[in-house]
Amino acid sequence: xxxxxxxxxxxxxxxACFALVLAGCAGREPEVRSVRVEVPVLVPCxxxxxxxxxxxxxxxxxxxxxxxxxxxxxxxxxxxxxYERQLLxxxxxxx
Numbered sequence: 001x002x003x004x005x006x007x008x009x010x011x012x013x014x015x016a017c018f019a020l021v022l023a024g025c026a027g028r029e030p031e032v033r034s035v036r037v038e039v040p041v042l043v044p045c046x047x048x049x050x051x052x053x054x055x056x057x058x059x060x061x062x063x064x065x066x067x068x069x070x071x072x073x074x075x076x077x078x079x080x081x082x083y084e085r086q087l088l089x090x091x092x093x094x095x
Contacts, residue, residue, distance in 0.1 A: 045094035050086045053079050 056075040060068070 047090045047093050050083070050090050053083055055079060 056079060057069075057072045060072055064072075
């Protein structure tokens with residue numbers, strides 16, 4: 001077979017297949033259906049800002065005794081734990 005004849009046969013087959021595909025799509029009516037999509041929506045968090053406490057060790061001086069420094073650091077540790085709990089509560093209210 002000649003190359004030109006093969007090309008013409010291929011073109012005719014391609015057009016016939018294309019016409020069948022279009023006819024198949026045109027014969028069916030589109031299906032209408034409702035789809036519910038749940039999308040999370042950002043909501044602004046309404047909490048009060050947690051105030052940073054005045055830390056107990058901020059007022060320490062170099063000349064203070066070791067006992068005073070240790071007591072201030074232990075008090076500051078308790079303050080930090082309480083402050084962290086307040087922050088966690090503020091974060092949990094926004095979830």
